[in-house]
Each structure stands twice: as C-alpha cells, then as structure tokens.
Amino acid sequence: MLSFFSAHSPLLAIVIPLLAAPLCMVFGNKSVAFVISFLAAAASFALSVFMLLWVKDGTVLSYHIGGWAPPLGIEYRVDTANAFVLSIVSAIGMLALSYARTSITTEINEKHHTLFYACFIMCFTGLMGVTITGDAFNIFVFLEISSLSTYTLVALGAEKDKRALSAAYDYLILGTIGATFFVIGLGFIYMATGTLNLHDLSQRLPEISDSRTVRAGFALIVIGMGLKVAIYPLHRWLPGAYTYSPSAVSVFLAATATKVALYVIIRFMFSVYSKDFAFEAITFQYVILPLALIAMFAAAFVAAYQINIKRMLAYSSVSQIGYMLLGLSILNVEGVSGAFVHMFNHAITKGALFMAIGAIVFRTGSALLPNMAGLGKQMPWTSAAIVVGGLSLIGIPGTAGFVSKWVLMSAAFEREWWPIALLIVASSLIAVVYIWRVVEVLYLQAPAKESVVQEAPLSLLVPTWILIIATIVFGLYADFAISISTTAAEYIMQGGFGGKEVIILGVEGR
Amino acid sequence: MERIFDAEFALGHMNYWLFVILMMTGLYIVVARGNLLKKIVGLNLFQVAVFMLYISMGKIAGGTAPILIDNPDQLYSNPLPHVLILTAIVVGVATTSLGLALIVRINETYGTIEEDEVLEIDHQMYAAEVAEMNKNKPVKTDAA
Numbered sequence: 001m002l003s004f005f006s007a008h009s010p011l012l013a014i015v016i017p018l019l020a021a022p023l024c025m026v027f028g029n030k031s032v033a034f035v036i037s038f039l040a041a042a043a044s045f046a047l048s049v050f051m052l053l054w055v056k057d058g059t060v061l062s063y064h065i066g067g068w069a070p071p072l073g074i075e076y077r078v079d080t081a082n083a084f085v086l087s088i089v090s091a092i093g094m095l096a097l098s099y100a101r102t103s104i105t106t107e108i109n110e111k112h113h114t115l116f117y118a119c120f121i122m123c124f125t126g127l128m129g130v131t132i133t134g135d136a137f138n139i140f141v142f143l144e145i146s147s148l149s150t151y152t153l154v155a156l157g158a159e160k161d162k163r164a165l166s167a168a169y170d171y172l173i174l175g176t177i178g179a180t181f182f183v184i185g186l187g188f189i190y191m192a193t194g195t196l197n198l199h200d201l202s203q204r205l206p207e208i209s210d211s212r213t214v215r216a217g218f219a220l221i222v223i224g225m226g227l228k229v230a231i232y233p234l235h236r237w238l239p240g241a242y243t244y245s246p247s248a249v250s251v252f253l254a255a256t257a258t259k260v261a262l263y264v265i266i267r268f269m270f271s272v273y274s275k276d277f278a279f280e281a282i283t284f285q286y287v288i289l290p291l292a293l294i295a296m297f298a299a300a301f302v303a304a305y306q307i308n309i310k311r312m313l314a315y316s317s318v319s320q321i322g323y324m325l326l327g328l329s330i331l332n333v334e335g336v337s338g339a340f341v342h343m344f345n346h347a348i349t350k351g352a353l354f355m356a357i358g359a360i361v362f363r364t365g366s367a368l369l370p371n372m373a374g375l376g377k378q379m380p381w382t383s384a385a386i387v388v389g390g391l392s393l394i395g396i397p398g399t400a401g402f403v404s405k406w407v408l409m410s411a412a413f414e415r416e417w418w419p420i421a422l423l424i425v426a427s428s429l430i431a432v433v434y435i436w437r438v439v440e441v442l443y444l445q446a447p448a449k450e451s452v453v454q455e456a457p458l459s460l461l462v463p464t465w466i467l468i469i470a471t472i473v474f475g476l477y478a479d480f481a482i483s484i485s486t487t488a489a490e491y492i493m494q495g496g497f498g499g500k501e502v503i504i505l506g507v508e509g510r
Numbered sequence: 511m512e513r514i515f516d517a518e519f520a521l522g523h524m525n526y527w528l529f530v531i532l533m534m535t536g537l538y539i540v541v542a543r544g545n546l547l548k549k550i551v552g553l554n555l556f557q558v559a560v561f562m563l564y565i566s567m568g569k570i571a572g573g574t575a576p577i578l579i580d581n582p583d584q585l586y587s588n589p590l591p592h593v594l595i596l597t598a599i600v601v602g603v604a605t606t607s608l609g610l611a612l613i614v615r616i617n618e619t620y621g622t623i624e625e626d627e628v629l630e631i632d633h634q635m636y637a638a639e640v641a642e643m644n645k646n647k648p649v650k651t652d653a654a
Contacts (some may be wrong), residue, residue, distance in 0.1 A: 002563050137594050143603045151608055155615065162619040163635065166628050169612045173540060174552055183598060184560055190591070192568050306644055370643045 006050070007505055010063040010132055013047040013086065016040045017125040021118045030113035038097050038119040044128060052083040056485050060499035063132070063506040070134065071197035077134030079499050081488035084340060085131045085263045088347050090450065092255040095463040100248030102459040103358050106365070107160050107246040113207055117244075123149035123252070134497065136186050136196045136272075137433025139264060140179060143228070146177045146260075154245040167240030174237045185220030188213050189272075190501070199497040201272050207361065209277050218279065221268050228261035231245060231288070231325060232295035235318045242314035243367075250310060254317055255351035256259070259496045261345045262324055266492065274495030275331060282287030289293040289329035293423060296320030300430035304437065309357050310367045312349065316393060319427065320346045326420070327408050328341035332409035337489035342404035342479050345392070346475065349401055352467035353389040356382050359456035359464060369437070373460040374447025379455050383442045385468045390435035392471045395428045399475040525566045533559035544625040546616065548610045559600045563597070564591040 005012065020040035024033035055061060055078055063076040091436075097120060108116055110128070126146025130139050151172045157164030190196055192213045193204040208214055225236075230238040242250050274282055296319050303315035320342070327339030359382045360375060361367050376383040392399035405424055412421040447453075455461075474481055491499050520527070527609050536559060539552025568591035576586040620631055 137597075141597055141601070144605070148601075148604055148608055151612070155612060158615065158619065163632050164614045165612060165619060166632060169546065169609070169616060172605065172609050172612065173549060173553060177540065177556070178535070180557055180560055184563065186565050187560070187567065187591075196590075307639060368639060368643065 005047070006054075006062075009047045009051050010061055010078050011506065012366060013044045013051070013090070014076070014125060014129050016043045016047075017121050017128065021122045022123065023119065024114055024118040028114055030110070030117070033114040033117040034097070035042065035103050037117040038094065040121055041090060041094040041097050041124060042066070043126070045087070045094050048083065048086040048090045048128075051078050052080075052087045053485070055080050055083045055499070056484055056487060058491055058500035060497070060502045062504050063502065066368065067507050069507075071195045071200040074138055075197060077133045077199065077497055078132060079488070079491060079497065081266070081340065082131045082263065083436075084344070084484050084488055085260060086128060086253050087393060088344055089127050089256045089260060091122070092347055092351050093120075093127075093252060095355075095466060096248050096255075097121075098248075099251060099463040101360055102457055103247045106362055108156050109159055109171065111505070112156065116153070118150045119152050119156075120249070120252070122146075123153060126238065127178050127256055130260050133178060133262055134198050136189075136201065139387060140183055140186065140283040141183070143179055143261075143264075144259070145226075147179065150241075150249075150257065151175070153249040154241045154253075157245045157249070160246075161244050163240065166243035167237075167244045171241045173235040174227055176222045176235075178234075180450075181220050181224030183224075183226070185222075185224060186219045188217030188220065192217070198267065198272055198295060202496045204216055205273060206276070209273075214273075215279050217282075218268075218273055218277075220247055220363070222265065223269070223285065225265045229258050229265060229325075230318055230321055232291045232298070232318065232322065235295075235299070238318060238366065239311050239314040239390040240310075240319065242354075243299075243308055243311040247354065247361055251351050251354040251358065254313065254354050255347040258317065259347055262343065266336070267326065267497075269328070270374040270492045271495065271497045275493065276468070276495065281331065284329045284331055288325050290313065292322040292325035292329060293420075295319055296326070296423065296427040300427055300434065304434040305429060306434075307369045308367050309360075309369060309438060310354070312398065312438075313353055316427055316431065316434065317346075317350060318394075319342075319431075320350070322427075323405070323424070326424070327376075327411060330408075330411045330415055330417065331421075332411060332414060333486065333489045333493050334407065334414055335489075336493055337482070337485040338404060338408035338411050340485035340488055341407050344481050344485070345400035345404045345471070348467050348470045348474070349392040349399075350390055352385060352464055352471060355460070355464040355467065356385040356389060359460040362460060363453050365449075365458055369441055371444040372438070372441050375453060376443035378447065378451075378453040381461050382456050382464070385461075385464050388438055388441065388468050390439065390469065392475065394431045394435055397475075398472065399473040400478075401475070402473055403481065407485075425469055527530070529559045529563045529566070534560070535583070543575075545624045546613050546625060547610075549625075550613070551605060554602065556604060557598070557605075561595045561598060561602075564595045568592055 017040040020036050056079055058488050065074045077402040104116060123146050126142045129142030133139055149166050154171060155165055155168035169470045192208055192211055193201055195201055242254055299315045299318035303312045306312035324339040324342050327335045357367055364371050392401035395401040395405040409424055410422045511638050533556055536552045536556030543549055570587045573585045573587040576589040613623055620628050635648035
C-alpha cells in the first residue's frame with residue numbers, strides 16, 4: 001500500500017483534489033464539502049512534502065501518465081524546484097481552507113458555501129497541476145482551470161462589496177489575454193520543434209535558437225505569463241482582485257497564484273530556453289531588471305497611500321514580485337535561489353498578513369485603516385500577528401523576510417552590482433513606511449468610544465499564528481529554505497529539466 | 511542584409527496574415543470598447559484567431575484526416591494541434607460563459623454594463639470611503 005502511494009505520488013497529488021471538487025458538489029452539504037476539500041488538500045500536502053524530501057538532493061521524478069512514455073505521452077516531472085513550489089501551494093491551500101470555514105460565514109451567503117469549497121479545491125488543483133506538469137500545453141489547461149475558478153472566487157466577494165464583480169471581470173479579461181498569449185507562444189515553439197514536452201523542448205531548442213519563430217515564442221510566453229505574475233506594468237488586475245475577494249481567497253491568491261506563474265516563467269526562461277540564449281540575457285538586462293526595480297519602488301509608494309489595508313498589501317505584493325524578478329535578472333545561481341527563497345518567505349509572510357487582516361474584517365466588517373484605530377488592545381493576538389508579519393515584509397533580522405533579502409543582496413554583490421543591493425535596502429525602507437502606518441493606527445490611536453471589538457475566534461487565529469511562527473522559524477533556521485532553493489537554482493541554471501538522476505514512475509501498472 | 515520585402519514569403523504565409531489581422535481586431539475591441547459585452551466578443555475573436563493559427567499549422571498540403579486505412583503511404587495532416595485546440599475551445603467556451611455570467615451580475619448590481627459608468631460608481635465608492643476617513647479622524651492618545 002505504501003509503495004503504491006510513493007510510486008504514484010505525483011499523480012495522486014493532483015487527482016485527489018481534482019476528484020474532491022465534484023465530490024463536494026455530490027454531497028451538497030457545506031460541512032461535508034469542507035471536510036472533503038480539507039482532507040484532499042491535506043493529502044496533497046503530505047504527498048508534496050514526501051516528494052520534496054525525495055527530490056531535495058536533485059533527483060528528478062518522471063511520472064508517465066497512463067504508462068505512455070514522453071514525449072508522446074504526458075509526463076509529470078518533479079524536480080527540486082517544483083517540489084518546493086508544490087509544497088508551498090499545498091501548505092498555504094490547506095491552511096487557507098481551515099481558515100475559510102469561519103471567515104466565509106460573514107462574507108458569503110450560506111447556500112453558496114458548498115460551491116465555494118468546490119471552487120477553492122479546483123483552483124488548488126489547477127495551481128498544483130501547473131507546477132507539477134512536464135508538458136507545455138498541460139500547463140495552459142491547468143492554468144485555465146485555476147484561473148476560471150479564481151474569477152469565480154473573487155466574484156464571491158460581491159456580497160460584501162459589489163466592486164468584487166468589476167474586479168473579477170477585469171481579472172477575467174486580462175487573465176484570458178495572458179493565457180491566450182501564452183498559447184500563441186507555445187504554438188510558435190511547437191511549430192519550430194514539433195514537441196510540447198518541456199524536457200524534450202529544452203533539448204531541441206538550442207539548435208534552432210537563431211530562428212525568429214523561437215524568439216517570438218519566447219516573447220509571447222514571457223508577456224503572457226507576465227500578466228499572470230503581475231510584472232509591474234501588467235499588474236492592473238491584481239489590487240482589485242486581492243482587495244475585494246473573500247479573506248480566505250485573498251490569502252490563497254496572494255500567497256500562491258503569482259508564485260506559480262513566476263515558477264512557470266522561471267521554468268521557461270531557464271529550463272526550456274536556457275540562459276545561454278543571447279536574446280534572453282538582453283531581455284533580462286534591459287526589460288525585466290528595470291521593470292523589477294520600478295515595481296519595487298513605484299508599487300511600494302502606491303501602497304503607502306492606500307486607506308484599504310487589503311489594497312495596501314496587494315500593492316506590496318506587486319513590489320515584492322519585483323524582488324523575485326530582480327533575483328532572476330541577476331542571472332546567477334545565487335540570484336535564482338534568492339528568487340525561490342523569496343517566493344517561499346513572501347508566501348508565508350503575505351499569507352499570514354492577509355489572514356490577520358481577514359480576522360479584523362471578520363470582527364469589524366471593514367479593511368479600512370481608520371476603522372482599525374485602537375484595535376491593538378482589543379485584538380492583541382491579531383495585531384501582534386500584523387506587527388510580526390510586517391517586520392518580515394520589511395526584512396528585519398530574525399524574520400523570514402530578512403533571509404531572502406540577504407540572499408538577493410549577496411547575489412547582487414557577487415555580480416558586483418552594489419547599486420542594486422543599495423536599492424533593495426532603500427525599497428525596504430518604504431515598506432517601513434506603509435507597515436508603520438498600520439501599526440500606528442492599531443496601537444497609538446484611541447478606539448472609537450462606542451466600539452467594543454472582541455479578539456478573533458481561535459479558528460482564525462490558529463492558522464494565522466501557524467504562518468507567523470513559520471516566518472520566525474524560517475527566519476532563524478534559514479538553512480532549510482536556502483539549501484533547497486540553492487539545489488533547485490543550481491539544476492535550473494544548468495538548463496534543461498534534468499537532475500542528478502531520473503526516476504521513472506507510473507509505468508509498472510501496464 | 512535581409513530583404514525588406516519578400517513577396518514570396520508574404521504571400522506564402524497568407525493564412526498567418528489573416529489570423530494576425532483577426533487577432534489584432536479582437537484585441538483592439540477588448541481594449542477600445544467600453545461595453546463589457548463587446549469586450550467579450552472581442553476576446554472571442556482574439557481566441558478564435560489563435561485556434562485557427564493552430565489548426566492551419568497542423569495542415570499539410572494534400573493531407574487527409576489522420577485515419578488509418580489500407581494505404582500506409584497516405585499523407586495525413588498533423589492531428590495534435592487540432593486536438594489541442596479542441597481543449598482550448600472548451601476553455602474558451604467556459605471563459606465566455608463565466609464572463610457573461612459576471613456581466614449579468616454586474617448589470618444586476620450596478621445597473622449598467624458600460625465600463626465608464628461601472629468605473630465611475632467604483633470611484634464614487636472610493637471617494638465616499640476617503641470622505642468617511644477624513645470626517646472622523648481619530649484623536650491621538652497622549653504619547654506620554
């Protein structure tokens with residue numbers, strides 16, 4: 001039995017949540033739906049961690065679906081990089097689900113709760129699928145599964161604030177344009193190579209790297225995925241979608257959706273197209289790097305002026321994505337590993353912050369800054385969570401945020417790009433400004449006289465504090481995240497989708 | 511030095527020119543039209559152009575449908591892009607229906623499906639929030 005699970009772990013991590021969604025609908029009862037979706041997410045998390053431990057030394061798992069050998073058959077290919085992302089997504093998904101049970105009671109009409117869980121676990125499946133698959137078209141299909149369910153989840157916020165509808169619509173239009181650009185890009189590289197398997201593509205592309213088709217394909221893939229990542233000028237959908245969606249959805253989206261899209265960009269830029277392509281280095285140096293720097297500053301400035309805290313955190317996400325892109329643009333192992341560490345640290349930090357804000361919304365009904373006056377005394381645990389999460393966002397030593405900024409800075413020093421390192425510090429100072437605004441309102445302002453706000457219920461506090469404790473633990477014991485990210489970055493920077501050794505799974509069934 | 515205009519190349523890729531025109535028409539409608547419904551139409555046009563791009567690249571001159579018959583030398587078109595597009599069409603239909611459902615909800619809650627008016631209402635809601643904040647600006651507690 002155990003060997004069955006280990007031999008089919010890549011497939012089961014996707015199929016279990018995929019089947020959970022229709023099961024939720026079949027039972028049609030919200031408590032059953034919650035249990036099913038939570039168990040599916042937990043199973044997926046266990047399998048992801050199991051795979052991460054298996055591949056963390058650089059082994060690659062290649063799962064042949066239905067026993068059909070790639071490149072003809074579809075392959076799930078797990079290496080250190082995507083096992084790491086899988087674990088992040090499933091961990092956050094599981095915690096966000098446990099958080100959702102209480103948080104959606106005030107936000108979504110009770111008759112929609114079953115649908116909510118079904119959509120949520122579908123979105124979870126899509127994101128996991130995008131990450132695990134080794135087939136380029138499969139990425140598109142899973143991407144659309146996750147996107148379509150995300151649009152629905154965002155629109156569910158409409159019962160609280162009708163702007164969720166226009167935000168969901170904007171996201172639908174821009175997300176579809178992005179996905180379609182991605183498909184055009186895939187079409188071009190398929191035309192040039194005749195294959196859609198990522199590993200196979202990486203072998204065939206170098207011979208024809210000079211072709212205009214291949215370069216156009218690269219441009220379309222980067223732009224298409226760039227829309228999903230919210231690279232600076234393409235981020236228009238993000239603030240609305242994060243601000244008006246239900247709290248649990250904000251947590252899940254902010255912590256995972258952009259990270260998965262960023263993982264796809266990394267996979268295409270370094271594995272499929274290797275960094276030796278001349279046009280890729282130029283793209284990074286003259287397009288991605290400036291945009292990343294602009295994002296770090298412009299988005300952080302905009303964040304400092306927001307009165308809605310969820311919107312502030314959304315702009316802060318755009319600025320944090322800038323750090324990850326900056327890490328990639330440095331184009332060395334340290335930089336890419338910095339991007340991975342920051343993905344992980346930002347996921348837990350931003351997840352925790354959105355959970356804490358969600359707890360305030362649960363009690364006060366609003367995420368507007370003035371309504372939070374004096375909550376430091378009334379909701380001590382939630383407020384403390386915001387302070388610790390905020391410190392991690394700034395990058396204070398002892399928190400997870402410091403670790404990734406340190407790795408990014410040492411990557412910049414290695415290339416002797418010391419101005420870049422200074423800019424990283426400078427933009428962190430803007431983060432101090434926008435976090436301080438919240439802390440000041442929470443602790444130094446008197447509460448409105450008539451208001452008596454209770455501390456958030458334990459069902460919201462426990463997931464929040466699990467993530468907050470994770471930011472501290474991974475800030476103090478940084479080796480775990482750094483060693484995995486470094487292994488991931490080393491193999492990714494070699495180009496291709498290979499590793500130390502390839503273990504083939506899923507064939508003995510035939 | 512490449513030739514600036516290569517008539518043979520241009521004419522030989524006639525199908526791609528047509529798809530590019532259709533694609534850009536669709537994208538232009540999405541960007542330029544203010545009516546939410548027309549944006550969905552533009553989005554569909556954009557997607558359909560991509561579908562046709564895929565379908566035409568699998569076509570081989572003189573090829574038939576890829577069905578195994580007696581003659582093994584029979585020339586057939588590449589079925590893979592066609593199958594991929596079947597999936598993409600399903601995705602496109604799902605996107606369209608979700609978009610239309612959202613438009614219905616927007617029409618119910620905002621009372622309009624013109625983007626300008628929806629944005630105007632959004633801005634008014636934001637302005638109301640800001641006004642609310644300035645009205646009851648809380649007094650700072652004594653720092654001492």
